[in-house]
Amino acid sequence: MSLATFNDPTREELQLLASTVTEVPTTSLYGTIHNSLVLSHVIPYLSISSILSLAATNRAFRELLFSTPGVFRHLDLTHIKALKFEIDKIDHGGEVWRNVQLDENVTEDDFYSGPLRGILSTLKRQHILENVQTLVLDGLSVTSELCHDIINDAAFNVRVLSIRDVKNLNQAKLRQALQYACRPTRRAGSPKLKALYVFGSRDVLAAAKPSGPSASSISTEWNKKSQTALASSLKQEGDAWWHKKGRIIPRPVSQEWANCLLACRGIIAFDAVLCQGPRHRNSPVYKGGSDADSAPAVATYALSGCENCHKAPEGFTYPSGISPDASLPLLAPLPLLSSSLRAATTPKDADTSFVPRCMDCIRERYCTSCNKWWCESCYDFSGQSSSGHYATQIAIVDDDTVNDFGDLDLEVPTMKVKVRNGLCHPCTLTRAQEEENDKSGP
């Protein structure tokens, strides 16, 4: 705990600066943040409204903030009051909704992304937008047309875009915009977008941010943010995929998204990756098979090595440097101090790996209780071949008269059933014992 408190220079600086604001004249604050290292570590923790308020203090601050590269690199608009206010009014059928309905020239995009477009065009006029490399719009009203512009319009230089839990987004049109951006005939160096957060839920840290200087002073904001960052780091459970194993993406992801990830492969990274199981045609160990079964699928599970061979037929996914950055899943929370793909994909623990798999590839192979699984090379159960394809004639495995895993007679005599009803043999016994205890309990 003490390590997390004292060894992080960012937080030490934040605390120092937070007390500086209230105790010494403004010139000292200027002197402190005039150090570009300090400034670059503090700025990402401030909302755009706070930065602009600071810039409005006097000419020196304005010049410092507008002339230092990277000050507007990370733009989080999720806490702009005006954006939430407008959306709430729309949602509740208030005054704005009725007024806008009267104007027949207003398009659906104008209507739903109007407030956000208004702010973005103000930032563009002030030459702030062109410097934004990370744009966080989680939970706001964001249309696919706006996403198309952010991805394809020259006015934007966004490398990392986060649109988790957004409202009014047409996902099919978003996929079209992404596939257009990654088309084989695209311009060299395009698209600028390298990372798209869209599948996960918005960061808890971001959701706890206060709304800006109108609601509280900058010093209070810094204090709150340093506390939130500390609380978040203390309860950090490790990175999804790399550290946490088992089900990572709770909702099923459509085939259309899997096709889109394949079309964007190596160009735009997502907060999800494709399953590389041998039955998929995008797998490095694909050996051919029926077309319907070989379609790409988004991995919803992260696994360790197979329980028997400690490997996987397709190999492991390793951190940056071994596996290509663009093939790695984006990690949450979003990186604050950098807008690089590497920062967004590098896990805290460098000595780690995982196997991304879709549910269909681990059905009857994976125990949902202890996360163990048996790979296609080690376990060729009736109904699924070693290439992972399901045979057209599926032998009856689910025979109710057979209770013992080991007694089930499969075509390969030495093979014993590893997983039944989602549980391995030891976990089935444990579950049965627990149920027995519950029945005989007081």
Ligand SMILES: [Zn+2]
């Ligand atoms: Zn194995």
Ligand SMILES: [Zn+2]
């Ligand atoms: Zn799969």
Ligand SMILES: [Zn+2]
């Ligand atoms: Zn188990």
